[in-house]
Amino acid sequence: MAVTTAGAAAGRGRAGAGNPMALGARRAFANLALSVREALTQVDPSEVRAVTVGLAGLGMLHDPAVRAAFQEALRGCGLTVAPRAVGDATAAFAAGTAMPSGTVLISGTGAIAAKIIDRQPVELADGYGWLLGDEGSAFWLGRAAARLAIRQAEGETGPLSRAVVRHLLAPAAGGNGLAAGEELATSPGQKGAGEITTGREPAPPSTREQMGTTDQEPVISVPWEQNGTTGREPASPSAREQNGTTGRESALLDGGPRNGTTGLEIAVPVVPGRRLADLLATAVQARPPIALAELAPLVSEAAAAGDPAAGAIVAEAAARLVETVSRVRSPGDRTPIVLAGSVLTSEGPVRRAVQDLLLRRWDAPVTVAGDGAGAAAWLAAGSFLDPREAAELHHRFVHPS
Structure with missing residues (x-):
């Protein structure tokens, strides 16, 4: 400028x-x-x-x-x-005061507090990055939201969890997406907790069995290859067809069956209600860890709308941020405290909670950076x-x- x-x-x-x-x-x-x-x-x-x-x-x-x-x-x-x-x-x-000394608390993608003397930082707290610190940052808020959504995937979900699911799994956001016509069952009386429902009537048992979706455990077929072959004769078409209709799913871990190989079968149990949690975990881990910071605004929006789970995350974030300040600021300090970074310069529940806690602990002006x-x-x-x-x-x- x-x-x-x-x-x-x-x-x-x-x-x-x-x-x-x-x-x-x-x-x-x-x-x-x-x-x-x-x-x-x-x-x-x-x-x-x-x-x-x-x-x-x-x-x-x-x-x-x-x-x-x-x-x-x-x-x-x-x-x-x-x-x-x-x-x-x-x-x-x-950006928050013309005074030469005081404290600045920054919460953006990361989080750090600094004691400022004559416009120079003399003490720092946190700022260690998302893996070791940055408590109360946008990343911290986003990770808490993702963890909540995964926990609630196995039970009844709240507004924040549903917002996280939409953000991470909507096709427009580049996530794994739910198949067309699928939606999350979230209310009592709906399909089992944390499951995906298509809104269609279930197929009769005989049809489900033909599709390989009975209660039996699915299997993954792994080729036991040596010099490109399993060392066995390919299964006959009738045998493969029969295997495909026993209620088991078959696939090759190395990309699919070749030359009629059947491979080694490994039973993988199906855990009811687990699909959504797995989709969420996969979507998160497919992106850079710091991308979780994108979920922070969802926490603020849900907390402002009265979601108690989001409110608890906000309260914990505020407490951690103020604790970070306490590591560089003495109890009786009356110099100004400046709030900076996208989490704290944005009007919302996190900033209000932090301001309230700071004013309870210090008789000092709390300003927002410009x-x-x-x-x-x-x-x-x-x-x-x-x-x-x-x-x-x-x-x-x-x-x-």
């Missing part, structure tokens, strides 16, 4: 993610340069007097090669001043403004009209 020292916006640019730790330096800084060039479309780069970049993965700049790539990317934009890089926690804190790019511009302009002027102009930078 290009801004005058008076807080008037002169240009804005957007591009992909800029975290060198997540993307690698080349891709991250190419995105950064793209956004800078777009922001300077109506500005002569040589007239820019200060540059501040709020950068996730700031520690990567300790690597000389990464630092050189960062500087080269910005020089390629025509800038003639040396850029200043600050961490995303510093920029997020500045524009992060505007905050970085405000930090850059600070070298040309006295503290009083900077404080007066803060709102104009972080809440541009």
Whole structure:
């Protein structure tokens, strides 16, 4: 974002993610340069007097090669001043207050809290990534929602679970999808808990038996091959047909039967009510783990609509986030607390629950971060403004009209 020292916006640019730790330096800084060039479309780069970049993965700049790539990317934009890089926690804190010290709690895809002194982080809590931490983050919320849906697949489902099923299994979302005409049975008196129903009357027993769907256990046929053959004569057509009508399903694990082989039969039990849970688990595991963060808005929507299961997830997320804050903030601290990240800057039950818990524990202002790019511009302009002027102009930078 290009801004005058008076807080008037002169240009804005957007591009992909800029975290060198997540993307690698080349891709991250190419995105950064793209956004800078777009922001300077109506500005002569040589007239820019200060540059501040709020950068996730700031520690990567300790690597000389990464630092050189960062500087080269910005020089390629025509800038003639040396850029200043600050961490995303510093920029997020500045987006919520003009005060130099306090605490920032960030909950987006990940989650972290930082104690800020003179606009520099001096203590951090969490921020360890989805596998080891990020408690109360969008990922954490999404994983909790997916776990709930899988648990409830074997019983009566609630609004959040049904929303998760639609999101993960709807064909339009690229999931496994339910077959045409199928729907989840969720109400008492419907088909067995957690099962899929087609809305059609069940076939008579004799027909089900012909389809290989009796109560007998299905089998998987595994070819016992040596030099491409089972070492046995192929089963006769009548034998194969007879096998296919005994109530057992037959398949080859390596892609299907070839040359009439029958292979080794392994019995696989059918567990009633398990199909939906398996579909959900498969859909989740087929995607990158961090994609679970997409389910976070479903939690907020269901909680706002009164779903008690979603409300419990929200309450737990809020408690964990506030606990993270307590690890970097003393009990009597009265400096401001800034909430940042998509989970906490969005109006909804998670933010309200976090605000309520924070205000119970600390007698301090709790604010919501504004524009992060505007905050970085405000930090850059600070070298040309006295503290009083900077404080007066803060709102104009972080809440541009």
